[in-house]
Amino acid sequence: MRFSSKATTLLILVAVIAIAPFFFPSSYYFRVGSLIFVNGLAVTGLVVLIGYAGQISLGHAGFAGIGAYACALAPVHLGLHPALAAVLGAALSATIAFLVGRPILRLKGYYLAVASLGFGILVSMVLSNEAQLTGGPDGMAVPDLGLRALLKAVGIDLSNTEFWYAFSAVVLVLGAWLALNLYHSPTGRALRALHGSEIAARTVGVDVAHYKLVAFVLSAVYASVSGSLLALQNKFITPDVAGFMHSIEMVTMTVLGGAGSVLGAILGAVILTTLPQVLTIFQEYEQLMLGLVMMLVMIFMRQGLLPSIARSVRGRGE
């Protein structure tokens, strides 16, 4: 896999992130960019779960919801700084993933899909029903992170959209770096082994249940941090962040670009985040197009866009 080479991937990622702003005609593009990075982060977590370990989750928006609401609730009720609240959210997501992961991950295929889907729906239901706490479907305000003011104090004055573009980019690159390191680590090899064949992996001594759980907890933390970033950036949050459609979008982004490669999955995030923005002119066609893209890619490019393109480029070169 040429594209999973760590240095190349990070280099491409950083270069694109750094060069893109020179072509942005307005601050709106910074906003779309930071949305892409937020989604890209969640999707990188799913690469670990789906791409490396071969397990599906249709409930990952639940963890994004936990991360997002931690940033809204912990400052109000516990008096925590929003950044600490995000860490608390990640810890909570990891704990919940650890607790529900063990029974859920014993299931396979459709059973795993529906169990994780059920989990996600339960989280979003709690968020929209506990209105006294979460503001219900109307959502609630999220306090300012304060980092931008801090940067201004040391002489770096960024506009709001520029700041979030830069900040989410840094978090995404960090996340990608971790996921790429994991790929080549013993844990990554164990995950890929159980993806290939659980029985074979077990025969050579891989603790299958343990490694599945590791992947699930890690991907939950990614989703949680992504939810926190979204909440802090928007300064407002609704239960939609934990909704079923958000889970589906995450999984679709991951497999659209190519679940096996971090760069591919982020490409998926780029496409599915920009598509609705482009389609706002044809708002009526948004769902139609999304559904069509999902079907066409899965039927004709099963490995996802990037690996398919890479293969055809390589094939032509030889």
Place this chain on the structure above:
Amino acid sequence: MPELLQFLLSGITVGAVYALVALGFTIIYNASDVVNFAQGEFVMLGGMITFFAHAAGLPLPLAALIAIIATAAIGVALNKLAIEPARGAPVVSLIIITIGASIFIRGATQLVFDKQLHRFPAFSGDQPILIGGATILPQSLWVIAGALAIFFCLRLFFTRTLIGRAVLATANNRIAAQLVGINTNYVMTLSFAMSAAIGALAGVLVTPITLTGYDVGLALALKGFAAAMLGGMGNPKGALVGGLLLGVLEAMTAGYISSQYKDAAAFVVILAVLFAMPQGLFGRKSTDRV
């Protein structure tokens, strides 16, 4: 007591719809090992097409017939255009394909028709029937009778007809079925047509009670899937019992605990069933589980 009976009656009504959706899942799953997440859209299409055909001046029975045939055709198209070309794809891909299909159908419906909620008149009036202090709508009886009739027809179809047995044979072992001369592609097409038609019928029956709109399919698909799973994926009896159980459970939760969390109750039970007996109430023992 009348309260309990009332919850039971409304639970069975909703449960009958879930059972019909679950039966649709079962047929496709049996023939192709595919869980069709677009199943709920068939129910939505049944209701929507009937409404617009009726609004265009056609008598209700004819409008319903057109809706069922049109939906069956859409089911066949789904199989030919999306499922068959993806044969052999991993489960994750198939899940995304069918979810993509459901979003596509929803988007198309919104374009062709509209985004409003619709209802057409109940078949035998809206005068509630009194049963032991509780009431039930005549339309509810239509829904329940419809679910039972479809269940028994399917039973006869699978056990007494040659083509029904061919479907079962294909479900059991596709290659062996091909070897004994069964046209498994035809079986797949037939399964999608039947499944879509049953879904559309459910939509026709329930729309006078619950209304229909372009976005009602997703919730129905999830509930129907949950019901199928509760009863044991791939088992028609399981689909019927699972659907009814789920409906009653929801009605009880809504009545005695919290109407906001009635959907949660369903999913809690599904999770519990999956953990305790992943094969469901009537499922085969050979479920994948490691």
